[in-house]
Amino acid sequence: MSTISPVLQIVERCQALFDDLDLSAVKEWKSKVPGRKAIGYLPVYVPRELVHAAGMLSVGILGGGDQLEVIQGDAYYQSYICRIPRSTIELGLTGRLDCLDGVLFPSICDVIRNLSGMWQLLFKDKYVKYFDVPQNYVDSIGGTFYIQELEILRDDLGKMRGAPITDAELNASIRVFNDNRAAVRDLYAYRAAKPWQAPTAEVYLVLRAGMVLPPEEHTELVREYIAAADAVPRPKRDNARVVLTGAFCEQPPLALIKSIEMSGCYIVDDDFMLVTRWLLDDVPPDANPLEELSKAFLHRSATTAAKYETTREEKGVFLLNQVKTRAAEGVIFAAPSFCDPALLERPMLQDVLGKHKVPHTAFKYAENTGQMAPIREQAGTFADSIKLWSAA
């Protein structure tokens, strides 16, 4: 009989899903009903509602982490290109993504954009879609284009399953993802309120489970985790409350997240797996589904470096809002090496934070970074300095 607490049982399950680079959970889901299909997607955002409405499983691809030995993938990339595409190629070439019937490559940066073409060349039997999203936020311009792109994806997925996707199916899927987003919002609010009860290393794993589980199951898992985490008191430390930003694509190793926490920081907000909370509130599920998805994207979505901000005044507002609403005391910029969007965005955000007297620090990582001592020292010093400042 297991003696570990419910919260640790949940975390162990999520850890197992996280460690499983062979996507066994996806294979298992597919094997339950013949003919089921799974569609992969890369960061930052795709409308998973469409995949769900087609009866397919959407699967987040976030690279190979620090457990995958990249051999073939390195032969496709120069040393000055970030790590996520090479480990993704490795996953593909070693057959670990064979269970995916297609992959969506959202508009995020030149590297992921070009990876879509590489996928077209390397995996000719798979569905590959570069999913463009508008950088113009006027409904009649960018919105119209986006709805057309959504229509194309909807048609493609409909053809793959052999029947068009209806509005009713889409609205049902919107409800499912509204629930999921609400659960994730609750999780983030809970962590911000009691970060000692829900360490980010755990929250991260729970979130990450949503990359391979059906959304209904993930929603349930998130709610179970919140309840289980709240049931067992954990020691509260005098940590600094920080927002971590810049990790919206290539993921840091789990050990890095743990290191930041061990160094004396509570991460109270972040930009991990933004797909789970890109749309900031509920999408109305009783109207024209594509129009509603478009409006939510254009007017009520998160901000990241891959998204254009139409005026200078908007720069940093989203981050400042994270700081304010989560009562954070500082910001950690953690960006993957060679990540143009995150690294070019960083000086502007730092400037805004400086003007608002929000302390910040910055470092780079790769998904396979192994040396945590420097990160721990830097984050620890940052936490100490925050505590000193706030005391003063």
Added chain:
Amino acid sequence: MTTTAAMPASPKQPTEATQGRSQVSSPPSGGGAPQSGGPGGPRPVQKEDAMWLQKELINRNYHELATAHQTGRKVSATFVPGNLNELLMCFDFARSLPETNALQNGMRKKSGKMIMDAERDGQSEDVCTYVKADLGMMMGGEIGPTGEVLPKPDILLLSYTGCFTFMKWFELIRHKYGCETVMLHVPYQGEGRIAPNMREYVVKQLKETVIPTLERISGVKFDIDRLRQYMRESAKAEEDLVAVLQSAKNRPSPIDGYFGAVYYIGPIFTAFRGMPEASEYYRVLRQEIEQRVREGKGPITPDGEMGEEKYRLVVEGPPNWTSFRDFWKMFYDEGAVVVASTYSKVGGVYDFGFRHDPDHPLESLADYCLGCYTNLNLPSRVDMICKYIDEYQADGLLINSIKSCNSFSAGQLLILREVEKRTGKPAAFIETDLVDPRYFSAANVRNRLESYFQMVKAKRVAAAAAH
């Protein structure tokens, strides 16, 4: 992303007199007095030379930029891919292209300090060096390539074509200097074609966002007939440019389609497309190149006429600017001529039929933006390179991979494999940077090139033996 670049302000190459005229295929100097020199000593440059025309154009443009605000003109800045020059001219903007400024500073050996200044100001060592050179130039007082102070732009036309970094670049400039920015989002050709909704989206942005903004900033009302007239000029120049670039199908090639072509594309990719002066430049250029074809001559290099043409190459990727002449010399010293390059299509792909169309002006501007080289997906890029290798009877492909430019560089190693597989021709890979002198290792590049030329030779011998 990297783009081209008008007329590197280079220098010191000789101009070869042929039938009383200097050759336009000599790279022009962008600013200052006309250069002469070389092994044969100083030679006069004659006025009717297309090189002169280009020099006049670029000097005049920099001067117009420098004096724009004094003369009541507004200043625009935009990027080379998706450069809507004809449209900007409709509003009387003086026109600046930050990529061009960065590369000019690279060729003048000034960019290293600018990049380090930008890094000291908080920019990461990992990111695009064009951006950092531009930011560094601003920090240093915005002294332009001709020595005149360039003004702060009144409008940044963010033609978001084929490069994500463009967006961050102009956001950075806007953040630092408060310039107004107008976005033109150009969808990527992910499926290798322009879908109707992509074109409609671009046209709609032009009509409802870009043009009204340009009208407001400039105070000039948009006149579509004026746009049509500029586009008529553009089409003429494009026709002549294509003839020049395709002259490399001859043996020997009368031009170098990479090192030489960066000069040829200068006016059309930057602030001059649509101007009668640009059309005239390309008319004269074409005449001169056709004359070289009739005379069976090879390209002009900075050291004069190139010797025997031994290798014909296709090159993918932008050049290095900080050691441009040394880089080129490594080719012509070995008798290698580049017969076609993808970089010379970065500001517009014209050799597969696209021309600016005055009868459908906005749709045509959209197609122009959508069709720029780095807006094409990887399979399309592979197809284009294979076609070049075939049509230009090239011996192989050389990829110059640029550290700064993910738009070009991500995926190039797969391009290399695919092209080798499809054509059976050898391919090689070198790595440099655009304007960061720290990333140009002459010895490494030379070694790689020498090995590559030997490989080409060995392949030839093997092929001859097989027949």
